[in-house]
Structures are given as C-alpha cells and as structure tokens.
Amino acid sequence: MPRILLFILITCYSSLLKANDIKSKRSIIFPKSEKINEYTTRIPFKLVDHLIVVEAQIHGQNGNFIIDTGSETMILNKVHFKNLYKHQKKDNQSFGVLEAIDNPYEKQVKDFVLQNFKLESLKSDVINLSHIEKSKKIKLLGIIGYSVLKDYEVFVDLYLNQITLSKVNKDGNKLDKKVYIEKIVDSLNFSLKNHTITLVGNINNKKVTFGLDTAAEFNQISKNLNKEILKYFTPKKRLTLIDASNNKKEVIAGKLHRVKLSETIYFGPMDTVLTNLRGINQAFGTDLDGVLGYEFFKQKRTIINYQKEKLYFINYPIQKH
Template sequence: MLRLFCFILFLAFSINQTNANDDASPPIFFTKAEVLDTYTTRIPFKLIDHLIVVEAELLNKKGSFIIDTGSETMILNKVHFPDFYEYQRKNQETSGVIQSIDNSYERRIEAFALESLKLHDKDSDVIDISHIEKSKKIKLLGIIGYNILKDYEVFIDLHLNQITLTQVDRFGNKLNDDVYLEKIVDSLSFNLKNHTIIVNGTINNQKVKFGIDTAAEFNQINRKVNRKALKYFIPKRRLSLSGVGNKKIEVLAGKLHRVKLSETIYFGPMLTVLTNLNKMNEAFGTQLDGILGYEFFAQKRTIINYQKEKLYFIDYPLNTQ
C-alpha cells in the first residue's frame, strides 16, 4: 500500500542571540547570488514534495535547508554535525507538533551562507532529523526558521519558486520601496505569538484561528473544531504523519472547503489532515483550530512582514491556455 508521509515541521525553539560586534560587522550581509539592491536578495528554491528547500553552505558543508516559518530558530541535522559535547545539551525540551523532543543541543554559528545571504553569530539547535532526510532523498543539513527571517520582508512565491528577502527597519518599513514588480492586491493583519503567525478566519462561517507554516506539507484541522466547520472537511483516505521526533500517527486526509480569512481572501478546496492539535497548542501556548501550509501558499503568493504583523498578497498570473 502506498504510504504518504507528511512532515509538518511546526516547531518551537528557544533562541539566545548575541549583539556582540554588531557595530564592527553587520550580522547579515549579501555577497554573491542574485542581489537586487543593497537591501534585497532573491533566493531560488526547489519543492521537495511540498517542502520549500534551498541550497546553502554551513561550516564548509553544502546541502539543503527547509524554509520553516514554524521553527523559532535554525535547526542543524545532528547526522551532519555530530561533534557536540554534553555541556552543549539544552536544559529544556524542544517542542514539536507531535511530541516534545529531548536530547537536543545548541551551537553558535559563526558564519552561514545562504546563496547571497550570509549570517554571523546565530544560535542553532541540533536534532537528529535523518528520517526526513532519508524519506525526501536529499542531503538535509537543517531548517531555517524565524530568527533568520524576522529581520526581512519575506516574499514566498510558489509561481516562480523563489523567495525574496528585503531588509526592514524596526518598524517593518522596507529600506528600499522599489522591490516588487508585481502589484500588491490585498493584505491581512496577523498576531505574532512568540514566533507563530496566527490569523483569524472562518470555515462555513464558523470562526477559527489558523497558524501559518511554510513547512506544513498539508493543512491541519483540529478534530475538536465546531461540527458546522467539520461538515466541510471531506475525508478521502488515511495517511501516516511523521514529525521531527520521528513518531508516526495515522490521520484522516481529505479536502477542506469554505475557508475564508476576510471578505476578499478565500480559498478553493485544500488538502488537509484531521488531527488533534492539543499537544501543539500546549507547546506554543496557543489555541489554534488549524494550520495552513503549502496549500495556502500554493493559492496565495504571500509576503510576510513580521514587524508590522501583516501579510500581503500578489495575484497569480491569469492562465490564458
């Protein structure tokens, strides 16, 4: 039987950043790839199944990183970075969507080159995520999360398979206004709970709260959501769901209909899994009714501005064929 594995990487991690030597050399600067201007870089990505994957270099190793807005910090794959000692063990557990993960470590990253993006003095958690690497058949060095992305306006474009990062000030204003050739057609406010993007919406006119996560291969809906909302979840099959902790659970998968985030922002049917979100809500201190992931970005070319707590949307080109 064909088994479908869904690697939803909605993670919460602690971060301890340093501001040392900020005046001497910027912690983030652009070097060699497609630099649009002093403050903006464009990074191509591949879709591995439904995961956004970029090529990067870290500690003289080249490989793939998953872009995950649901992860608070950078995650390193322990398989490729095994030389850690007990004094680097974290004092607290790291929480994943399916379970809490222990035996994680922290390491300060002195230099990290992501295409044209280079970072200095970033903390990273170290976790064994080799099961994802094996399933996706890629050399997975790790995961790029919120602490890397938060200082930028992030344009995630599944039409052109590229991410555009443009630096912003502490108020969220772009340092260069002439960034996008396309026209922004709509926007939506969100709440930032720690590092989690939370939006209000409705399913069949029933109020719900969604988290937005670029590394959720399929949407999730809480089985405890209002029955009037669940009426428009149409189950199709069962699949196996695996998280960073490599625990698997079986869930119902189907299509979710009648999702709206505003009067002008709504979606066609989205592939969604029905699951229990209690563990995740406990880990993040939230009360989410669902997670919007790949299916969200596949329908909406989306710009994330963390400082302004705003999402902006650009239309897909009309299909004239």
C-alpha cells in the first residue's frame, strides 16, 4: 500500500460580487509588525509546515492569518465569525482547487490597520476553514490574499522569516525609496491573469506556464503535459491532497528537475506533485501547466510588484562552512 501523507493546498478563488454585508468598525492589527516608516512595515512570520503564517488581532480575537497570493480576497474563518445573516450569503460559489466551496458568506471589514497603513471598507469572504485549523494545530482566523497585497510591493523572505510591505503608487513605484538593505540581483516579468501571477518558463527547453502561489505547500505539475517534460519529474510516493474546501484526492509526489524561468533564473530539484490542474484553471480563468509555491520561495528571496507585474530577487547569503 502506498504511503499516504496529508497536506493542505490553501489556494482559493473568490468571485467578485455585489452582496449585502455587515459594516464593522473594528480593525485588523499585526501586533508584532515593525514600522520602518510611514510607507513600509515588516511582519515576522512562522512557517507552519510549508505555510507562511502571521499573527493578528481582529474583533477582539488573537490568532493567525495565512499569506496567500493565490487567494483573490481576504478570507475569514467562519468558525470564529459566526454573526452571519441570510442576506450575507453569496449568490454564487467560491472555488477551491478541487471543487467549489459551498455556502460562502461575505463580511465587510471597515478598517484594516497595519501600523499606519489603513485600508477602508475591505470585503472579506467568510467560509469554514476548520479542517485547516485542525490539521495545522493553530487558531486560524483567515487568509490574506491579493485584494490586500496588490497595493504593496511584497518581499517574501524565507531567510529572515519576514514579509516586508511597502506602499506603491498606481504605477508600482514605491513611496519609500530606501526599503531594502540587500541588493536586488535579478528580475522577471510576469502576467497577471485576474489575480494569478503567471510565469512562462521551460523544463528541458519545453515551454511551461506556471502560477505562483505563496500558500502552495508543494509545487504542482500537470499530469497531461508532454512526456518530454514529464520525464524530468521523478515520482517518489503517493500523497492525499486537501484543498481549502476540504476536498481530497490522491496524487503522486516526487522531484521536478530542470525548471528554468530565464537565462539566469533556474532551480534545483523541487518537491512537486503530479496532478490534474483542470480545477485550478477553471476557477482562475487560466491555462496553467503547473504551480510554484513554497519550493520556489525556499530557493529565491522574492519581491512581488503587482502593479509593474514584476518579480525581483535578492540572493541568500553565502553559507560559510
């Protein structure tokens, strides 16, 4: 019998709706954030398995939020926000990677405060994330997605375990000109398909289109790709994949080799699962051949600029032995 290992793929899709909702005057605050100046703040995170998790306070509760570039909106965990009414129920469904998430709700968060950063009238989907909470053994208040992150340049640093958010203008230029002490050594253009960061690269010189997602615990590659590509995927074991809507399916896990995004940006072997990406592409309105997640950020200290549709990279320090 194959070895079974459960892991969570958090990626969610939330449709834009004109739903009724509740107005809340309370704020979301990150108590451990470090204010650099009026435009920039740093938030330490912990890795829960392969998920980037930040501590936060909302509506008098302390708990955790997952940082997820694959989620269109901010999502609150229904388990901790039960003051919902029928008029808040959304007219259509939100989507997880495998199937639709049933019975989503929408809640209005009046103020989102990040030190002196303030986002007003922020909509949040409310769905049941209790299975993720139980699996990861954390109090999960919700997920922070594209709708919050898009107005900032986002530095995801798995070396220092921190995220730096720096406010940008409509052209993507940082309002704070001196954010990074480290030197930016490379960059890469991407396309934004709805809210999905899309990268065009190759495996053994065969074109492959990837989505980039901070909450994908393992990379994914489509089992429908050309055999000339898939021969660089080395299978190791079977896993059970669980998405944000608690749907499960069995996949094959292994190592993916020879991933290259430009002449200078390439990767060593990455933990990857072989799966059907039809659900992701249907939900996201994309045509992805794969998803890059934790394994990408583990090898690349990455800055995301949504407005410029550009990634920037900072080297890991050279380890001295």
